[in-house]
Amino acid sequence: MKRLLILGGGTAGTMVANRLVHELDMAEWQITVVDQDETHYYQPGFLFIPFGAYGKADVMRPKRDYLPREVEVIISEIRLIEPDKNQVQLVKENRTLRYDYLIIATGSHIVPEETPGLMEDEWRKSIFDFYTPDGAVALHHFLRTWQGGRLVLNVAEMPIKCPVAPLEFLFLADAYFQDRNMRDRVELIYATPLSSAFTKPIAARQLGDLLEQKNIKLVTDFNIASVDPDKKAILSYDDQAIEFDLLVSIPTNMGSDVIERSGMGDDLNFVPTEKHTLKARDYDNIFVLGDATNLPSSKAGSVAHFQVDVFIENFMRYLDGLELLPTFDGHANCFIESGHGKGFLIDFNYDVEPLPGMFPMPGIGPFSLLKESRVNHWGKMMFRWTYWNVLLKGKEMPIPAQMSMAGKWQR
Amino acid sequence: MLTKELNVALDAEGFMTDPSQWTPEIAEMMAVEEGIAPLTERHWQVINWVRQEAASSGEFPSLRAISKRSGVDTKELYELFPKGPARKIARCAGYPKPKGCI
Numbered sequence: 001m002k003r004l005l006i007l008g009g010g011t012a013g014t015m016v017a018n019r020l021v022h023e024l025d026m027a028e029w030q031i032t033v034v035d036q037d038e039t040h041y042y043q044p045g046f047l048f049i050p051f052g053a054y055g056k057a058d059v060m061r062p063k064r065d066y067l068p069r070e071v072e073v074i075i076s077e078i079r080l081i082e083p084d085k086n087q088v089q090l091v092k093e094n095r096t097l098r099y100d101y102l103i104i105a106t107g108s109h110i111v112p113e114e115t116p117g118l119m120e121d122e123w124r125k126s127i128f129d130f131y132t133p134d135g136a137v138a139l140h141h142f143l144r145t146w147q148g149g150r151l152v153l154n155v156a157e158m159p160i161k162c163p164v165a166p167l168e169f170l171f172l173a174d175a176y177f178q179d180r181n182m183r184d185r186v187e188l189i190y191a192t193p194l195s196s197a198f199t200k201p202i203a204a205r206q207l208g209d210l211l212e213q214k215n216i217k218l219v220t221d222f223n224i225a226s227v228d229p230d231k232k233a234i235l236s237y238d239d240q241a242i243e244f245d246l247l248v249s250i251p252t253n254m255g256s257d258v259i260e261r262s263g264m265g266d267d268l269n270f271v272p273t274e275k276h277t278l279k280a281r282d283y284d285n286i287f288v289l290g291d292a293t294n295l296p297s298s299k300a301g302s303v304a305h306f307q308v309d310v311f312i313e314n315f316m317r318y319l320d321g322l323e324l325l326p327t328f329d330g331h332a333n334c335f336i337e338s339g340h341g342k343g344f345l346i347d348f349n350y351d352v353e354p355l356p357g358m359f360p361m362p363g364i365g366p367f368s369l370l371k372e373s374r375v376n377h378w379g380k381m382m383f384r385w386t387y388w389n390v391l392l393k394g395k396e397m398p399i400p401a402q403m404s405m406a407g408k409w410q411r
Numbered sequence: 412m413l414t415k416e417l418n419v420a421l422d423a424e425g426f427m428t429d430p431s432q433w434t435p436e437i438a439e440m441m442a443v444e445e446g447i448a449p450l451t452e453r454h455w456q457v458i459n460w461v462r463q464e465a466a467s468s469g470e471f472p473s474l475r476a477i478s479k480r481s482g483v484d485t486k487e488l489y490e491l492f493p494k495g496p497a498r499k500i501a502r503c504a505g506y507p508k509p510k511g512c513i
Contacts, residue, residue, distance in 0.1 A: 237489035267476045
């Protein structure tokens with residue numbers, strides 16, 4: 001029996017397990033998935049919890065329900081990856097699992113401890129995150145009785161999971177406070193370490209304009225050094241201060257601690273990965289999928305999905321002794337909620353920034369690209385069903401893994 | 412721009428496109444353009460470490476990596492290279508603009 005071990009049963013790990021059981025001869029292979037958490041979270045849904053559109057139950061399902069019956073599932077923390085011995089040590093029962101091939105899909109998570117002052121007295125009193133279910137729920141409770149003031153949304157440092165989430169949060173906040181007839185009592189400020197509203201120029205311009213229209217103040221090049229919880233202010237390395245009544249923080253995002261313990265990561269515990277093949281840079285029988293990579297692609301579910309598509313084909317070649325093809329192009333496809341039942345869609349890769357145009361999708365689309373529309377909002381809302389029922393289960397999606405220029409307007 | 416006189420390839424934003432063309436004189440000229448000249452020993456510690464790291468790893472280090480391992484912490488990096496240290500360090504060290512992650 002050949003052994004394939006998948007670390008992490010989140011979006012990437014679940015999708016790849018579902019695909020592999022169909023591609024591999026399960027009489028010859030044993031596949032094991034290890035994850036420390038029984039619950040699968042629909043992470044794109046966290047954004048809607050603070051505004052009461054979703055509750056916690058809407059974004060939680062048991063992991064086992066989405067993993068194929070043919071794979072062994074172990075719920076345990078991972079103590080250490082030992083790539084030189086082709087084995088992984090688990091905390092549970094001190095088990096050691098040997099592998100022939102390893103897939104690392106341990107994701108990324110927020111580490112508020114990285115910013116001094118963030119988790120002191122004001123944490124979950126006037127300082128919240130919405131990247132954890134508990135944080136999003138706590139923020140929802142806070143917002144229900146908030147009388148207004150200055151809301152500062154701060155991104156601590158890049159990269160973050162779902163780089164459009166901060167903008168979506170602000171657009172939805174603008175709409176939420178309007179609906180509650182208190183928009184005039186709320187000042188919205190977006191303090192970002194980036195030099196514009198978004199990382200890519202054309203989209204940054206469009207989204208920047210929208211911030212202005214919605215009277216959301218943009219503070220660029222703000223690199224947070226610390227939070228002063230007594231003065232209720234965020235302080236930058238170059239001594240700027242922004243006071244807040246409510247701070248919504250997107251703290252530093254890092255890869256799993258086990259990557260650091262195993263000496264396999266960069267300074268943020270992301271695993272050095274070959275950009276176009278998804279093989280671990282330093283190991284020939286290890287692949288890295290989803291947020292765990294150090295790649296300059298977005299940390300997003302759509303990216304994990306496209307990665308899994310190209311990985312499966314490449315892995316089959318690899319097992320046959322053929323070389324890996326450079327087929328991963330950094331493709332990302334993201335709906336951006338813009339409030340009042342409208343949304344944007346952006347589609348891009350390593351080399352092509354988000355462009356305006358129309359995005360063809362058989363049966364449902366087309367969706368307008370980089371432009372507000374109601375259809376895009378419904379695309380996002382429908383996506384939760386698609387996620388649980390199609391995407392995770394590894395069924396065919398009507399979007400090609402590689403980005404296509406079809407429908408995009410070039411200048 | 413001053414650096415044009417040195418006959419090295421620059422992109423539209425004034426970053427060098429080929430780090431192998433770099434010389435210490437270029438760093439000094441970039442520093443003038445960035446308004447941080449003259450370069451001190453502390454600046455050079457950062458620039459030299461970054462060039463060494465980028466050459467050995469093949470990738471320009473993140474600000475976090477620089478502050479962790481160059482011997483100059485984040486606070487001082489912002490004093491030495493105010494307003495956007497990553498970009499200023501990249502220019503002085505002769506590397507393309509660091510790709511802000513997406």
